[in-house]
Structures are given as C-alpha cells and as structure tokens.
Amino acid sequence: MQCQICQERPATIHVTEVREDPDVASANHLEHHVEHQHLCSACAGQLELPFVAPTKKSLTNPKHMAEIWKVIQATAQKQYTQAAITCPECGMSLTEFRAKGRLGCARCYEVFSPQIGPLLERIHNATSHSGRLPGQDVSARDRTRQLDELKRRLGEAVEAEDYESAAALRDQLREIQAPDER
Incomplete structure (x- = not known):
C-alpha cells in the first residue's frame, strides 16, 4: 500500500x-x-x-505511553467542554441537541454556531436562511431577491467609486420599489 x-x-x-x-x-x-x-x-x-515509528521497544517505553495518554485526555477534555455548553435562553445543552436533533430556541443557533455551522453547511449548502418565507408568494420573493441583488451591486459600485454605475443602480432600485418603500 x-x-x-x-x-x-x-x-x-x-x-x-x-x-x-x-x-x-x-x-x-x-x-x-x-x-x-x-x-x-x-x-x-x-x-x-504522538509517536511515529512504533517498535516493540517504543510501545513499552513509558515516554511514548505518556504521550498517547496526554492525547487521549486532551480529546476527552475537549468533548466534555463542548458537551457542557448550554443555551442561556432555553437551557439546552449540546449533548441534548445531538440526542434530539432539534434546537430549543432561536438563540441556540448563536450559542452552538461553531458546532452546528458545518452541519448546516452540509445540509443546506449555506449557514444563513435563503429559502421561502411563510406567506410570501413567488413574485414577491423574486422581487425581494432582485432588490437585494441591486442593493448589493450598488454597495459594490459605491465602494469601487464607480458613481455612474451606482447612479444607474439607484435609479433601477427606485423603479422597482413600491411607493410606500421609498
């Protein structure tokens, strides 16, 4: 091999x-x-x-065994510390979340973000919400996405000091926005 x-x-x-x-x-x-x-x-x-070339002699060497023990203890301590994290709002622990598969409240997302961020990334290909909103029809969702995209591009144009493009994007935004949003 x-x-x-x-x-x-x-x-x-x-x-x-x-x-x-x-x-x-x-x-x-x-x-x-x-x-x-x-x-x-x-x-x-x-x-x-922890040790690279194990031989019969090195496996019985107390120094190598002590290094292995340190690694095992460090790993166990890390797992124990992570399991002890709890949400201040609802009191849910990381261990409880892993057992139930559900978070207790909205604050849990912030508290457990280092642990659940990779999980959300694998499941949704994102760590922030980008799906449908309850009660919103398709045209309203498309309009919202278009406005968000124009605002993002406007911010980039201003940052790049491309004021002509920024003015054109501002005008497009004004055309799309409803009179009550201006």
Whole structure:
C-alpha cells in the first residue's frame, strides 16, 4: 500500500481516527465516523503524530505511553467542554441537541454556531436562511431577491467609486420599489 500523502513510498504507519458524528446521532446512541490514513514514516513525521515509528521497544517505553495518554485526555477534555455548553435562553445543552436533533430556541443557533455551522453547511449548502418565507408568494420573493441583488451591486459600485454605475443602480432600485418603500 502506498502513502496517501506522497504517493511514492510504502505506507508503514496506519492511523485510525474515530470521531463522534452528530449528523447521524439518534436518541439512543451516537454514531462514530472512522477515518483511516496510511502514511510513510516521512509524511507521518511531518504531521507531528504522538509517536511515529512504533517498535516493540517504543510501545513499552513509558515516554511514548505518556504521550498517547496526554492525547487521549486532551480529546476527552475537549468533548466534555463542548458537551457542557448550554443555551442561556432555553437551557439546552449540546449533548441534548445531538440526542434530539432539534434546537430549543432561536438563540441556540448563536450559542452552538461553531458546532452546528458545518452541519448546516452540509445540509443546506449555506449557514444563513435563503429559502421561502411563510406567506410570501413567488413574485414577491423574486422581487425581494432582485432588490437585494441591486442593493448589493450598488454597495459594490459605491465602494469601487464607480458613481455612474451606482447612479444607474439607484435609479433601477427606485423603479422597482413600491411607493410606500421609498
């Protein structure tokens, strides 16, 4: 088997990383994501793994075992710290969210954003709402999107000091906006 990084030397070090997968967590148990890497000793040395070239002697060396123990403790502490985060509004914890699969209130999105941001990105391809709004018809939604796009382009034109384009965009905005929005 070849090294997955350099694709040149044979892989002599095999790293298995097991991570909790909150996307697949159910109420009764947590799913784990397992990732395998097959590396040569040179590439593994550049990754600063806890120990690189295990031998019979190094596996019984207390120094290497202490390094492994430190990594395990640091990982457990990080998981414990993340699980202890709670929303000040509704009191929901990250562990509770992972078990239920639902957030407790709107503030939870802010409190848990570092943990749920990647999840939302994978599910919706965005971290902010861009879908339909309740009670809004298609033409109103299209008009709103067109106004937002014109405002964005107007801001860019002003920032670039392209005042002619900015004036034209301003005029387009005025034409589209309803009389009560001016």
